[in-house]
Amino acid sequence: MIGLISATAAGAAARDRLAAVWPDRTRVYDGPVADAVRRAFAECDRLVCFLATGAVVRLLAPLLGDKTSDPGVVCVDEGGRYAVSLLGGHAGGANRLAHEVAEVLGAEPVVTTATDSVGLAGLDTLGLPVEGDVAAVSRALLDGEPVALEAEVRWPLPPLPVAPQGAYTIRVTDRAVAPAERQVLLRPPSLVVGVGASRGVSEDEVLALVEGALREAGLSARSVAELATVDAKAGEPGIVAAAERLGVPLVTYAAEELARVAVPNPSDAPLAAVGTPSVAEAAALRRGGELLVPKRKSAMATCAVVRRPGRGRLAVVGLGPGARDLLTPRARAELRRASVLVGLDQYVDQIRDLLRPGTRVLESGLGAEEERARTAVAEARKGHAVALIGSGDAGVYAMASPALAEAGDDIDVVGVPGVTAALAAGAILGAPLGHDHVSISLSDLHTPWEVIERRVRAAAEADLVVTFYNPRSRGRHWQLPKALGILAEHRAPTTPVGVVRNASRPDESSRLTTLAELDPATVDMMTVVTVGNTATRAIAGRMVTPRGYRWQEEPK
C-alpha cells in the first residue's frame, strides 16, 4: 500500500490525483502531518509525501531502521514539478515509484542513487538474492576501482565494469559460504531439488530433509530455483507447503517422462506407487545438470539436489517503427538487461544512449542476417545476456525466425513485441485495418516471385486489406505495379490506398490515394503501402475499413 500525506491545498490536489489514478494501491492519511507521516511509515510499504524534503527528513529520522525493510519514500514539491526519491531507492522501491508518480503528475523524477544516475546496474537490482557488502562494492564500481567477478556458476548478468583482479569481488555462487570482506555474493537460481513422498507427509519432514541435504552438501537455500516432483504429487500438501516456505515454484512431470530419465538409484517402491522407478532424482535431473546430492530418505520423503547447467539468455527485442515513445518499456528494460547487443548498425544507433556502460555491441551492415542470428545465439550459448534487436517487431520479416532456427533448448529465449510498420502506418492513415487484413512482403530476394504472386492473388480474392512491406527498392521496380494490378482485378479503381514513408521518424510522410492513381515511383524501401478492401472508404481524409457490423452497413 502507498500512503499519501499532504499539508497544503496544492499538495492535497496532487495527492487526490494520485489517489484517483491508483484507488487500490493508495491510502490517504489525513490529520496533523507529523502524526500522518508516522502512521503511514508504520503501515505502508511506500509513501508519497507532498511536503518539503527537509520536513520529511526530520519526521522520519527517528523512525529509520534498516534499508532492507524501511518503506520507500518519495517527496513531491509544492509546485508538483519534481518527484524526489528520498529513501529506499532500490529495496524500498522509491526510485521506481518516483518515476511512476512523475508520470501521473507530469513531474520530473529525481533519483540520486549513484548506480541509477550513471547507468550502472545496482547490485541489488539484478533480480538475484545478494549478500555481503553491497555498499562498499557498489562504491568501488562507481569509483572505477578494480572489482573482480568470480563466477562459479554461469549466469547471464547485465554489464558490470569488472576487472580480472581486484581488492573487491563479486562472487556468483550457490555454495553456502559467507561473504568475505569487500565481497558481494550473488545467488543464481541454479539448484533444483527433486522430492518424493508418501501420502500425508508433513511439511516439516519435507523441509527438514531438503534443508539437511543442502546443508550437508554445502549449498545455499537461496539458490534453489524450484522443487520438482511427479504429477501425482502435485497436490501433496506437505510438498506444496514446503515449496511455499522455500519461496520457490513446484514443478511436476508425468511419471512416464520421469521413467525415461537415467538415475543412479532407482527402486521398486515408487514404480509400484506412481509408475516410475525414481521420483526425486529423476525430477531433479529431468532438465539436465549435475547430481550434487543423490537420493536421500527420511521416514516418508525422498530428495535429491541437482545443479542446472548455466543457461544464457537471448532477448529478441522489437524497437518499434522509430519514435522513442513507441519503444515499449519492456524493450527498454531488456536493452538494459543485456551485456551483449547484436543488431544492424542503423538500429543500434537508434538506441545506443539506452545501453548500460560496458555493453558489448556487435553491429553489422545490411544483409548480414544469418551472421547476426548466429552471433546472437553463440553469445547466449556462452552464458551471456544477449539482446538481438530489430525495427518494428523483431518477429515480422526480421531477426526472430533466423535466430530461433539456430537456437536449441540450451538457452532461454524471451521475445519482446514491437509496434510493426503496418500498425504504425495504420494509425497515421486512420483505421485501415478495421477488418481482416494481411501483410505481404514484395521482396523476392528470399521468396520466389510465384509464391508472392499466389499470395497476393489469394488476398485479392479473399477481399483482405493488404499491407505491402518491402514494396520497392532500387533493384525492384516492377513488383509493386504487378501486385497492385492483381488487386485491381477484384477491387474498384477508387479503392483507397495509403502510402506511409518513415512512420514515426522525423521525416515521416503519408498520402491517401487510390488504386488507379497511386504512382509507384513515389514508393521506396522506407515505405509501406496499405490497400483497402472493397468496403474501405476515404472519410474526411482518413482511410476507414468498416468492421462489417450490420448496424454500420450502408442501406441497400
Ligand code: SAH
Ligand atoms: N520488422 C519490421 C519490418 C522489417 S521489413 C517491422 O516490424 O516493421 C522492412 C520494411 O518494413 C521496409 O521496407 C518498409 O516497408 C517497412 N517499414 C519498416 N519501418 C517502417 C517505417 N517506420 N515506416 C514505413 N515503413 C516501414
